[in-house]
Amino acid sequence: MxxxxxxxxxxxxxxxxxxxxxxxxxxxxxxxxxxxxxxxxxxxxxxxxxxxxxxxxxxxxxxxxxxxxxxxxxxxxxxxxxxxxxxxxxxxxxxxxxxxxxxxxxxxxxCIAVSPGEPAAHEAGQALAHIHRLLHDHDDDAALATLPGADWAVFDELQALLLLPTVQASAPAAQRAFVAEEALACAEQMKTLALPCQWVHGDAHLNNVLNTSAGPLWVDWEDATRAPVHWDLACLLAGARVLGTHAAWSEAALAGWESVAGPLRSADQLAALALCIRARTLFVCAWMWALGLNDETRRTRHAARLAWLGWRD
Structure with a gap:
């Protein structure tokens, strides 16, 4: 900020x-x-x-x-x-x-009247699955088909973030190169899976779903992008599986999603989720450099993400 x-x-x-x-x-x-x-x-x-x-x-x-x-x-x-x-x-x-x-x-x-407490995780996951189904079933609707955005644009944005002068001035060159190379590898592996892309939320985690008397509401769609639905599931899960934050809520939200969309069981589905969690973590690392590591919590979490990705000094 x-x-x-x-x-x-x-x-x-x-x-x-x-x-x-x-x-x-x-x-x-x-x-x-x-x-x-x-x-x-x-x-x-x-x-x-x-x-x-x-x-x-x-x-x-x-x-x-x-x-x-x-x-x-x-x-x-x-x-x-x-x-x-x-x-x-x-x-x-x-x-x-x-x-x-x-x-x-x-x-x-x-305005949204927000109720106290966290939104129900299972219901939030179900609501996200219903949103995904709507977007999938109507992908050829003119209002969706004419929206600006290409498949997997998140990878292009990640590379653009690493080229920002402020990022190049503040982030160690070796770490930037590591994130860039790992992102390219993720993108190539995702292409081999050939999963269909559609519009998804793009930043679907606990801070972007509100608790209301009518149930959970998904907000903050600025990051909406075209990708497999696994990208949104990675947004749900990356904090939990990489940093251990909101783990119970995130896993319950995934269970809610699967209760509507079906469980992720095939090798390709599980591989896509794992790759998206890795790509999401790389994406967050790039954005944190761009936004600034200006407090101890951000610096600690950034270092933990890099370590989880395999970065070694």
């Missing part, structure tokens, strides 16, 4: 964006809800939230990811999928906000 993300200038830009949508006499007041690789801002008193690409703007500058996210979630919501919903077509964007001498890609979403 860049320090500029929390400036009064950016908050004022959010206010200017939303003020025309308010009732006469009501003033929109932006309030920070949270931030990690993006910034979430409540647009009170409107039942809307602005989501601003801040950390991810180190690479994603053309608005394409935001455009795809809005279109894909709107399509899914129309079919009853358990996803966070964009605001109206006029409001959702993406918008390009001007603040602090920069342009910030911003989307607008309907």
């Amino acid at each position: 860049h320090s500029t993300a929390l400036t009064p200038g950016l908050m004022k830009a959010c206010q200017r964006l939303a003020q025309p949508w308010a009732n006469v006499g009501a003033e929109v007041t932006p309030h920070l809800l949270g931030h990690s690789s993006n910034l979430a801002v409540a647009l009170e008193p409107l039942p809307l939230v602005a989501r601003i690409g801040t950390g991810t703007a180190v690479l994603r500058i053309d608005g394409q990811h935001a455009q795809r996210e809005v279109a894909l979630t709107a399509w899914l919501a129309q079919r009853g999928a358990a996803v966070g919903q964009p605001a109206s077509a006029q409001q959702a964007g993406p918008h390009q906000l001007q603040a602090d001498g920069r342009t910030w890609t911003t989307t607008v979403w309907r």
